[in-house]
Amino acid sequence: xxxxxxxxxxxxxxxxxxxxxxxxxxxxxxxxxxxxxxxxxxxxxxxxxxxxxxxxxxxxxxxxxxxxxxxxxxxxxxxxxxxxxxxxxxxxxxxxxxxxxxxxxxxxxxxxxxx
Amino acid sequence: xxxxxxxxxxxxxxxxxxxxxxxxxxxxxxxxxxxxxxxxxxxxxxxxxxxxxxxxxxxxxxxxxxxxxxxxxxxxxxxxxxxxxxxxxxxxxxxxxxxxxxxxxxxxxxxxxx
Numbered sequence: 001x002x003x004x005x006x007x008x009x010x011x012x013x014x015x016x017x018x019x020x021x022x023x024x025x026x027x028x029x030x031x032x033x034x035x036x037x038x039x040x041x042x043x044x045x046x047x048x049x050x051x052x053x054x055x056x057x058x059x060x061x062x063x064x065x066x067x068x069x070x071x072x073x074x075x076x077x078x079x080x081x082x083x084x085x086x087x088x089x090x091x092x093x094x095x096x097x098x099x100x101x102x103x104x105x106x107x108x109x110x111x112x113x114x115x
Numbered sequence: 116x117x118x119x120x121x122x123x124x125x126x127x128x129x130x131x132x133x134x135x136x137x138x139x140x141x142x143x144x145x146x147x148x149x150x151x152x153x154x155x156x157x158x159x160x161x162x163x164x165x166x167x168x169x170x171x172x173x174x175x176x177x178x179x180x181x182x183x184x185x186x187x188x189x190x191x192x193x194x195x196x197x198x199x200x201x202x203x204x205x206x207x208x209x210x211x212x213x214x215x216x217x218x219x220x221x222x223x224x225x226x227x228x229x
Contacts, residue, residue, distance in 0.1 A: 036220075041222065044220045049217075100170045104160075105157070
């Protein structure tokens with residue numbers, strides 16, 4: 001049962017334009033959502049997060065939007081740069097009990113920013 | 116001065132063998148994790164330790180046994196390796212026990228079982 005879905009396996013964008021990466025989820029108990037970026041042969045690196053009580057969080061060129069009623073979040077990158085080319089994972093945090101929670105990841109979207 | 120390191124980076128072995136993957140973090144974090152990324156690119160948590168105590172144990176075959184000798188190290192031992200164990204295994208660490216704190220990942224260990 002895939003609780004976090006990234007339905008677009010890949011996305012190609014021109015340098016300077018906006019990149020929009022989408023993520024859908026099914027579990028209304030998720031309390032935080034995170035985006036991670038991954039380059040080949042490296043581990044994922046944290047990019048930005050948003051609490052489930054917010055609808056927007058911005059950090060420089062990166063903005064995450066959360067639509068709880070639609071169980072949908074998106075990551076906007078403006079302007080896109082060639083160095084942004086990577087796999088982007090959406091992740092959701094779920095309470096595991098005992099003051100612990102765990103991350104559930106989507107399958108990732110490969111972003112290619114064309115110069 | 117790598118924050119989270121894993122050894123080895125690549126591991127090729129025969130079915131039935133026993134192997135270990137080591138992970139070390141020098142960030143002073145309290146919590147460490149093992150994740151498995153399979154051929155379909157699903158990245159799934161397997162285990163988590165906080166100050167050497169197991170706090171997350173997902174549905175993983177008992178052939179997989181994590182060991183945390185101290186809070187900076189979390190090793191993964193796999194007995195009787197099977198073809199389906201082929202995957203990339205990532206170690207990660209974070210401050211505290213809440214995973215919405217930023218997790219720092221190692222570079223991964225690609226395990227191939229022949």
